[in-house]
Amino acid sequence: MPDNRSYQYEELIDWDEEKRKKFKDVLPSAKYGAASELLRHSISEATACSMFCKGEKCKYEDVVHWKEEEMEIKGLYSNWITKNILAMARPNTFNVEKFKIIEQFQKCGIQSIINLQLPGEHASCGHPLEPGGFSYNQQQFMDNGIFFYNFGWDDYGVGSLSSILDMVKVMQFAVSEGKVAIHCHAGLGRTGVLIACYLVFVNRMDPSEVIHYIRHRRPPSIQTKSQITYIQGFAEYLRPLRVVFSSNDKDDPATRDFTLTQFLTRQNHILHGFEAxxxxxxxxxxxxxxxxxxRLVGRGKDRHHQHDTYNDLVETAPTAFRNLRQANQLEKDKNGALPSDKKLLKGKSISLESFTALRLETRESKTSLGLTxxxxxxxxxxxxxxxxxxxxxxxxxxxxxxxxxxxxxxxxxxxxxxxxxxxxxxxxxxxxxxxxxxxxxxxxxxxxxxxxxxxxxxxxxxxxxxxxxxxxxLKEPVLHAQDLPLMLEYCKDPTEGLKLISKGARRTVKLIFRTVARLEPLDEDVERSVVQRILSTLTHQNMVVEMDALMSPDKSILKRTSSDMGLMRSTVAGRMLYFFMRLLYLMQEELQERQEQHAARGQESDSGQRKTSKRDSSHNRSSKSKDLQD
Structure with a gap:
């Protein structure tokens, strides 16, 4: 059976209709007033710790301040926001050992920690910090099979919209691996913002509703006006990125039409990992x-699971890992050289990039990110x-x-x-x-x-x-009129001609024609009609040509039909059909060669014999079809 596991699309929200109605159309307010927020940003961290957290007797790290129902993980001020996401105050080594927090995590299925603090933050609160700059030794968790991510934000602060989107992408990967525990210092402000943005992303929740929901699960999360505004801004930031079909509503800029290039740019903001x-x-x-x-005609194969690597995450969610590189540089600045893997395994480094890479390498059998x-x-x-x-x-x-x-x-x-x-x-x-x-x-x-x-x-x-x-x-056709004359100079070598158009257009064209090639053998009339339909759509022009597709394009006979689209000139239409029928036949040859290679490899595997001549032939054929794949 194929591995069909993919991203969980939505989190289950424990939010009954009565509570939903209670907060409907109620705008959330900030926990701190403008003066209080300004004060917290202007005073030193040590003073803030003394004034608001009680310094060494930090209320967020001392269990005596919290009721049992406020510690869903015993020894931690913590609450489940959804069945997969735990919001918590930062752990400290003393409580990790006293309350066996790692064992509690394992028992309830928590497989990742996301730390939103900066190294060295709130050093005056609670127990002394560990050498790595945090209140606990992250390597202890990693040694017990728990992922560790560090996306540092300033206290009471927010990041850029693009960086929070990348963090949300990585969080989605983490949730696909198992339950996730998220913390900043108290687990209220930055933690609440990240979880809110995640639920806006995966559940498409209204920003006001999601704030009320998180506060219902963990009062008084999301503390400042700037954090509330940020969540609202994130929801607006996502709107145009999610538009697949434009409605061109003049009153809503997010729905305006777009070009292929613009759509691919938006899509690349949303997708991540292998899929991106x-x-x-x-x-x-x-x-x-x-x-x-x-797949409707059985020409596809069962999906084989593609596991995302750490490099996939860094490549497609780069801003989320920016602080990892900064942490790596801090360690380099202290010691003059980057830490070795041996040091990492001993937990002596804050190079979280390497931490995560090492952990991901041991999890190859696990499933991956998104619809990947x-x-x-x-x-x-x-x-x-x-x-x-x-x-x-x-x-x-x-x-x-x-x-x-x-x-x-x-x-x-x-x-x-x-x-x-x-x-x-x-x-x-x-x-x-x-x-x-x-x-x-x-x-x-x-x-x-x-x-x-x-x-x-x-x-x-x-x-x-x-x-x-x-x-x-699309605002503009995939195949622009100005590109066609140059492209059609390569009628006998269409793969070279396609190199003259943008990579997005080229890949899209090849994808569609390779789909038709996979349907072969088709009835000749059906095949020609499909190609004409494709070309009319790709050029935004009406085109119907009756001809032998392998005849010289100069001998084409054109029949046009009425359409709202423009009409393509007969000479261009004939050459277009010749060009793309030639491309289609080359793709069919490529697919046939691949099938022969596959059959030959199967026979060699069954017999246990591999001949050098067949490997050379396979290599030559692979080189021959490289242009068709690009």
């Missing part, structure tokens, strides 16, 4: 529609699993009939390639399909489970129209 690398130059909506169309069970289109692997959890519809018009129910799974794989090709070639649809597509557009924009629901669709017409509508809505 895989889809860096490909719109996820196109990727998912193509993948699902192939993604197949590699560029390696010819169209993987995908049809086992997707069910979920409630986000809009009344998107009924259960529109998605693949458990009973509907039996239809997957029963469609023919020509049937899918015909659906892709269509230009007119009945009202039912149009209505369903409009409902899915709303779903993709507003529901965090939109892509999950998309994978449950079994109607190729719906998938194809959704894909073409997305490309049609």
């Amino acid at each position: 690398r895989e889809l860096k130059f490909v719109p996820k909506i196109i990727y998912e529609c193509c993948n699902k169309l192939l 069970n993604m197949p590699s289109y560029y390696n010819g692997d169209y993987s995908g699993s049809d086992s997707v959890p069910s979920s409630a519809s986000v809009t009344p018009s998107l009924s259960r009939r529109d998605v693949n129910s458990e009973r509907g799974n039996q239809f997957v794989g029963e469609l023919t390639p020509d049937g899918v090709g015909t659906a892709m070639a269509q230009t007119e649809y009945d009202d039912e399909i149009v209505d369903k597509v409009e409902s899915f557009k709303n779903c993709m924009n507003s529901d965090c489970r939109g892509y999950e629901k998309l994978q449950q669709v079994v109607d190729p017409q719906l998938l194809a129209k959704l894909m073409w509508d997305w490309l049609d809505q």
Whole structure:
């Protein structure tokens, strides 16, 4: 059975309707007034510790100040915000040992600690700090299989919106591994902000509601006006990044139309880990529609789990790890050299980057980040699993009939390639399909489970129209008119011609045509109609050509149909069809070669013999198809 585990999309919120109504439309207020907040930012940390935390007798680290229900982990001022997320005051070594906190963490399934303090912070509070700069030795937790992350913020402060988004991405990875414990000093301000932003991100909660909810679970979290404003700003920051289909509402800038390049930039802010690398130059909506169309005819493979590495996290959530590099530099400045792995294992370094890297290397069998069970289109692997959890519809018009129910799974794989090709070639649809597509557009924009629901669709017409509508809505066509003359100079070598367009456009074009190549053999008329449909959409021009696709493009006969789009000149249309039919046939040859290589490797494996000549042949073929993959 394939590994179908992926990101948990939403946290379960213990928030009944009565409480929800009580706080509906009630704006949260700050715990501290403006004068108090200014004072806390202006006085020294030692003075602040003495005035507000009680210094050595710090109320947040001494269990005598807290009731049993305020210590869901005994020995820690702590509360569960969701079943996966614990907010807590910072632990100290004395209480870690006295109350066996590591054993408590293990018993309740906590597998990660996220520390939002800076090294050396609140040194006057409670027990003395450990040599690493914190109130506990993080290596103790790591030695017991618990991840450790340090994303340092100034006390009572907030970070940049891009940095908190990266922290949220890493937090999502951590939650996918197990339960997470988060702390700053008291576990109220910075901790509350991070958890609030996480719930805004994964649950799409309203910022005011999420603040009330967290305060309900752990009073008095999220303390200052600037922190409240920050959470509200984060929600606004996410709005345009989540728009998949533009409505071009003149009163809402977040819904305005966009180009392919603009969309990919926004998408890269949201995605992370393996998925972010895989889809860096490909719109996820196109990727998912193509993948699902192939799976409908059994041309895809079960999704194989792709484990995110530490480098994946750093590459796709870089600002979250900025302070790790700073901590690394602090250690270098103190000792003149970076700490060795041997020192790290003894817990003598605050190089948290290396800490986390070492821990992640020991967890290769664990699952990964987000919807990261993604197949590699560029390696010819169209993987995908049809086992997707069910979920409630986000809009009344998107009924259960529109998605693949458990009973509907039996239809997957029963469609023919020509049937899918015909659906892709269509230009007119009945009202039912149009209505369903409009409902899915709303779903993709507003529901965090939109892509999950998309994978449950079994109607190729719906998938194809959704894909073409997305490309049609772009502010500019994927294939610009000014690029075509230069590109079409390479009709006999289309892979070279495609190098003249942007990488995003090139990868998107190849993804769509490789999908068609995977459907082969197709009926000739179906194949030509699909290619014409694709080219009309990619150029935002109407084009219908009847010709032998391998004839000289000078001998084409053009038939145009009426359309709101512009009409492509006959000479350009003929050369376009020739160019892209040639590209399609090259991709078919590539796929055939890959199948032959796979079969040959299987035979060699069965017999236990590997011949040098076959390895050389495989290497030559891999080199030959490199341009098609890029």
